Amino acid sequence: xxxxxxxxxxxxxxxxxxxxxxxxxxxxxxxxxxxxxxxxxxxxxxxxxxxxxxxxxxxxxxxxxxxxxxxxxxxxxxxxxxxxxxxxxxxxxxxxxxxxxxxxxxxxxxxxxxxxxxxxxxxxxxxxxxxxxxxxxxxxxxxxxxxxxxxxxxxxxxxxxxxxxxxxxxxxxxxxxxxxxxxxxxxxxxxxxxxxxxxxxxxxx
Amino acid sequence: xxxxxxxxxxxxxxxxxxxxxxxxxxxxxxxxxxxxxxxxxxxxxxxxxxxxxxxxxxxxxxxxxxxxxxxxxxxxxxxxxxxxxxxxxxxxxxxxxxxxxxxxxxxxxxxxxxxxxxxxxxxxxxxxxxxxxxxxxxxxxxxxxxxxxxxxxxxxxxxxxxxxxxxxxxxxxxxxxxxxxxxxxxxxxxxxxxxxxxxxxxxxx
Numbered sequence: 001x002x003x004x005x006x007x008x009x010x011x012x013x014x015x016x017x018x019x020x021x022x023x024x025x026x027x028x029x030x031x032x033x034x035x036x037x038x039x040x041x042x043x044x045x046x047x048x049x050x051x052x053x054x055x056x057x058x059x060x061x062x063x064x065x066x067x068x069x070x071x072x073x074x075x076x077x078x079x080x081x082x083x084x085x086x087x088x089x090x091x092x093x094x095x096x097x098x099x100x101x102x103x104x105x106x107x108x109x110x111x112x113x114x115x116x117x118x119x120x121x122x123x124x125x126x127x128x129x130x131x132x133x134x135x136x137x138x139x140x141x142x143x144x145x146x147x148x149x150x151x152x153x154x155x156x157x158x159x160x161x162x163x164x165x166x167x168x169x170x171x172x173x174x175x176x177x178x179x180x181x182x183x184x185x186x187x188x189x190x191x192x193x194x195x196x197x198x199x200x201x202x203x204x205x
Numbered sequence: 206x207x208x209x210x211x212x213x214x215x216x217x218x219x220x221x222x223x224x225x226x227x228x229x230x231x232x233x234x235x236x237x238x239x240x241x242x243x244x245x246x247x248x249x250x251x252x253x254x255x256x257x258x259x260x261x262x263x264x265x266x267x268x269x270x271x272x273x274x275x276x277x278x279x280x281x282x283x284x285x286x287x288x289x290x291x292x293x294x295x296x297x298x299x300x301x302x303x304x305x306x307x308x309x310x311x312x313x314x315x316x317x318x319x320x321x322x323x324x325x326x327x328x329x330x331x332x333x334x335x336x337x338x339x340x341x342x343x344x345x346x347x348x349x350x351x352x353x354x355x356x357x358x359x360x361x362x363x364x365x366x367x368x369x370x371x372x373x374x375x376x377x378x379x380x381x382x383x384x385x386x387x388x389x390x391x392x393x394x395x396x397x398x399x400x401x402x403x404x405x406x407x408x409x410x
Binding site for chain 2: 001002003004005008010011013019020027030042044047050051052053054055056063065070093097
């Protein structure tokens with residue numbers, strides 16, 4: 001693309017460096033910005049500068065937090081014997097929204113992915129192993145995506161933790177609530193059949 | 206969404222204020238940024254601050270430009286007797302890429318859209334009318350989108366200019382090059398039939 005202005009070109013290149021945003025969309029967004037108030041766009045730019053320069057991670061669960069200890073880790077009502085292991089804060093937020101989990105979290109900050117060059121040492125594995133040595137911890141729940149990377153990470157973590165006295169579980173795999181069976185993929189349907197439950201136990205809460 | 210950090214929330218809100226980016230995508234992008242070098246994200250934020258504070262419009266064609274007069278308007282080889290009227294710099298860039306147009310441009314900065322509260326006084330209509338009073342100008346080409354807003358703007362501009370001695374034209378409507386007729390919508394196909402050309406003239410250059 002030949003841009004009539006270096007400033008526009010620079011802003012377009014920055015926006016299109018984000019995943020899923022191409023040059024054409026980026027240009028559309030930049031032109032949208034130019035129709036906004038100067039003040040708003042200054043705020044827009046500054047929000048990312050503030051973010052990257054002041055971001056802080058909870059020293060216990062490694063989730064993003066504005067203080068040294070996040071709201072969940074500093075909440076005394078949370079059950080400190082159960083740790084839910086998640087990939088990132090998006091999953092943590094999703095689990096929190098279910099209102100089904102009262103324990104604490106451990107944010108790995110990624111999944112093991114040899115294809116992307118991400119090994120166990122690039123994510124917070126050692127910190128999790130260290131944490132489980134505390135006798136207060138009774139159960140570890142893996143809440144990782146059901147993908148190749150999620151399964152690899154699940155397996156690696158299980159191997160690292162299996163010799164402890166911990167109860168280790170992984171979130172259930174099966175049919176999504178509301179799913180129509182004729183459109184469910186075979187792997188999921190097969191898994192759901194082999195992991196069938198007595199009817200009384202299978203009712204969703 | 207309950208964000209664990211105000212900084213993240215702020216950045217997500219800013220990104221999702223852009224058209225076509227929802228909260229979930231914005232959060233994905235923000236987490237992607239947090240994995241980047243601090244320096245890169247500072248540059249990212251600054252690119253928009255630079256843009257909005259230093260942006261400049263060409264005093265002749267109103268396209269975005271780094272100087273007072275854009276490259277096209279200051280190019281003496283361009284034919285100043287033909288003005289191509291476009292909605293914004295995206296269309297200008299698209300027309301430039303065809304290499305079919307040697308004249309100069311007039312960037313309206315939008316289309317008339319009563320639904321969005323955009324009237325003729327919100328776009329550069331008077332400036333175009335003023336420009337056509339220069340006897341050097343012989344032809345005006347409307348290169349506006351074939352939408353309700355484009356057609357409205359076409360019609361309004363035509364009414365404002367029709368009493369002049371100018372040749373007024375609009376870009377051709379018809380079948381896209383490479384289109385298969387069975388998938389072409391009826392309006393386009395109908396227009397293409399009623400505007401048929403002698404075969405010798407219909408060959409695309």
